[in-house]
Amino acid sequence: MKSNPNKTRFRLFLVGGVLGFIIDAAYWSIVEKKLTFAGYLSTVTGKMVPFLPIYGFGLILIYLVQPFLVKQKLFLRGIILGVSLTLLEFWGGLFTVATTNQRLWDYSGHFLNLYGHIDLLHTLYWTILGTAVSFFFEKYPPEEWSWKRILQKENKEK
DSSP, X not given: OOXXXXXXXXXXXXXXXXXXXXXXXXXHHHHHTSOOOOOHHHHHXXXXXXXXXXXXXXXXXXXXXXXXXXXXXXXXXXXXXXXXXXXXXXXXXXXXXXXXXXXXOOOTTSTTOBTTTBOHHHHHHHHHHHHHHXXXXXXXXXXXXXXXXXXXHHHXXX
């Protein structure tokens, strides 16, 4: 049975937003050497919201280009994902500044940055993370994600 593509995208948005919050909080807590939470929704609401929409959009982006990516060699897949996700981060930075008059991240002091919204180091991070997610999607297609299917697989393995 084929799943509804809109439900799949919504599920990816939710999963990406929550996992992104965990990844972002862990990263910035290590960098800042203290527990750190940030994000667009937290800035807008003034409360800690454990959800980062940009990561949800990132998962949807990977999902949408996945049919093209599976035909590509590792190097080209990485380049496509690195550029795509970095562009998403750039547009997200511009959007955040336009809607909140605040920067949620600032790479101005980093090597090869563009207006402080993107830089070479984070492009490398997105390339690696995006490529890993792409291979994960290849093995575990998001259309097949459901509790019912997960439980059926567990019961078959017993």
